[in-house]
Amino acid sequence: MKSRQIQLTAYPKGEPGPDHFNLVEVDLPKPGDGQVLVANRWLSVDPYMRGRMSGMRTYVDPFPLNGPMEGGAVGEVIESRSDQLKKGDWVQSMNGWRDAYVSDAKGLQKIDTSILPPQAYLGIAGLTGMTAYVGLKRIIGLKEGETVWVSAGAGAVGSASIQFAKAMGAKVVATAGGADKVNYCKSIGADGAVDYKATDNLAKSVREAAGGGVDAYFENVGGSHWTAALEVLKPKGRIAACGMIQRYNDASAQPIPDNLTNIVAKSLKIEGFIVIDHMDLLGEFIQDLSGWMMAGKVTGEETVREGLGEMPNAFLGLFKGENLGKMLVKL
């Protein structure tokens, strides 16, 4: 059997162009014992992929030249020689940028498409959404009627957090940089939103937008936001500090909070977390999320292109602002 895949022809310097990609037909082996043949139905393109096209090792290896690239994908099992997966099952994998593949079944994650559309697992039902859910549900322990401040509200985790917190019955104040992002936060449900670049007293602005102190703070930013959070949190307030480590590389250049004594004075609780440590919540998350999506409380906004050949354009479109929400390619 044949499979088609997109390969990288050269490591681009500066902006990549269509010439750096090539659509190639390759032979697929027959599935062996314990293996399955999967036809991909949805492929993900993400900004982080640019890093793997640089030819230099960062925190993962670069993509190979003239070989298969990786990326998020969901597909359907069309042939199985495994006890764990049967024909018709849907699976999630990192075997993107191609229309089909053969793999050991144990390396694939089976997904439940009866409660969520399959492509949701590449966006709001993926690790991004799960990070927002873990932060609000387990780390903060958000309760109905409480007020939560979500920083970086227009970002991937932030925008999921705003919607989830509203679905949980909380009041949400978001912060983001710039008027467009502030408006976006409001459009997805934030009760109030503050442009942190347009205020010289972040704590005061958040307090005004919240109509008082906040019960919890979802930390995605660092620096001056910490100081403001320790200021604006009510007694027994909680901070969830999200494990987006790469954002913290230049933390030493940021302002340092000088009001840590508030941790004691107000009995605050601060907890850093990494989503991978909390995957036991996955089932509960998918259940809550599907309920919220069916009730129209949460929308995983998508921009969809069609056909494997559109992958390079979809990817390049990310850098031209062509997407609203998650950019996907449907096969």
Next chain:
Amino acid sequence: MKSRQIQLTAYPKGEPGPDHFNLVEVDLPKPGDGQVLVANRWLSVDPYMRGRMSGMRTYVDPFPLNGPMEGGAVGEVIESRSDQLKKGDWVQSMNGWRDAYVSDAKGLQKIDTSILPPQAYLGIAGLTGMTAYVGLKRIIGLKEGETVWVSAGAGAVGSASIQFAKAMGAKVVATAGGADKVNYCKSIGADGAVDYKATDNLAKSVREAAGGGVDAYFENVGGSHWTAALEVLKPKGRIAACGMIQRYNDASAQPIPDNLTNIVAKSLKIEGFIVIDHMDLLGEFIQDLSGWMMAGKVTGEETVREGLGEMPNAFLGLFKGENLGKMLVKL
């Protein structure tokens, strides 16, 4: 009936002396409905009392001149017209500096002298011990075999924390200022102790004393200790930040930690607390403590003087270092 009490004759400037105190005999009324007559058996003297002798309002009113002073006391009910307390019951109160008093029963806390000696309730079984217990048990959630760093290890809360943590089966590293205090920490069970005044790299010294990183940090100090703690804590480490607010008055003059990103990088948990919010643990605390004391694992060290007339000397002795552990007067 007559009662004898110590009264303050003048607000001392600088060091108080015996002349500032007067032993006076006063008339006690007969107990009315719902009231009890209590004979004090043990009285507490504490450094904080000096603040109430200044004549200026701090966080509580100053002691009156030529009137009854306050202080921790445990005594025995010798006459009762209350349903809540009967003759022979032991009670804890702030009606110290006197040998007997009449009070509404509802303002008194009954204590169980079958499991702990009554005077323990003025020391290790009082709020000081309870603070240590809440910090280790609930805030940190200390487990057997873990390593905990206790700061201010020679202080009231710190020395209780060292003993309780050892009784819980943990390894303990203490920090304190000066060789004498370091030796004291070791004498009550600390596996390692560091003189923070004698090191220019606190994190490194604690790590050496602990034989590696620590699982938890009991914060009583602030400033540079925070920075070192964020450095020396292992992944998933916990910090209990103890609500001794008065120590934090000059916090703005202390070094500010520049490594808060470790909270995220190591998934740390930090929680400030005030003991009064956790009094539901009191029963469990008294039970654990009595077991530990009977097993000889915890000793509430005491220095005992005898007779009401010794109260001024016992109090003045606090400032001359005449006590080891809790200073008490037995009546």
